[in-house]
Amino acid sequence: MSPGVLFGMCEAEKKDLYAVLGASPSDSVQQLRHRYQQLALQYHPDRLRGECSSEAESGVKTFLEVDAAWRILSDQNTRRQYDLQRRAQELKQDWPVDSTVCLEDMTWDQDECVFTYCCRCGGGFSVSEEEVEEETQRRQQDDEEEGTVEGQNRGVVVCCDTCSLSVYVTWSLHRKTPTSKWQQ
Structure with missing residues (x-):
């Protein structure tokens, strides 16, 4: 190799x-x-x-x-x-992750300020803009402390609101903020 x-x-x-x-x-x-x-x-x-x-x-x-x-x-x-x-x-992992979903593939709900994605059971996954920003800041601080290479994707595990499935939602550190990107 x-x-x-x-x-x-x-x-x-x-x-x-x-x-x-x-x-x-x-x-x-x-x-x-x-x-x-x-x-x-x-x-x-x-x-x-x-x-x-x-x-x-x-x-x-x-x-x-x-x-x-x-x-x-x-x-x-x-x-x-x-x-x-x-x-x-x-x-x-301690949770059943069904798949990985890119934040950009989720639907932005401006009224609720959350990203949503439909589950195969008919329920949905949602992650707030605040959660994304907090996780991004936390990971950036971890990267600075550990000297990790920047630009890696970040993510969180999100559970379905109806069934037991979870998805891993990923995004790039260098993405546009949701409100600037999805309100256009």
């Missing part, structure tokens, strides 16, 4: 590579390839030349994450190893 793949595997323990590609662990390699190609075209550095420097930098970072996720998930052996690590991590 190349050093780049090993580094990617270490990073993979902290990030859901399927979520990076907007995919599911049950997706075929062809489905993963399709998602990778869509995202690679969208965030490729050559496509972002006219953007402002912060948007271009964010796009390049996303492109590198997508590319790293694809390198691991496209190879049968590294995908199997990643899936085993992922499953081992899930077994260590």
Whole structure:
């Protein structure tokens, strides 16, 4: 295994590579390839030349994450190893996490100031803007104290209001605030 793949595997323990590609662990390699190609075209550095420097930098970072996720998930052996690590991590948790959801994929409810996401049981998951901000600040402080690399995704486990399922809601530290993004 190349050093780049090993580094990617270490990073993979902290990030859901399927979520990076907007995919599911049950997706075929062809489905993963399709998602990778869509995202690679969208965030490729050559496509972002006219953007402002912060948007271009964010796009390049996303492109590198997508590319790293694809390198691991496209190879049968590294995908199997990643899936085993992922499953081992899930077994260590005290709650049944059904899936990982990106905050950007949740619906912003301006009246309640919460993000919502529908559960397969018909219930819903919700996380407040305040919870997101508190978790982001807490993690930033932890990163500063531990000297951790910035820019990693952050997240919280959110329980369904009807059944026993939970989802892990993730977001980037460098995201726009919900009110500025979703009120437009």
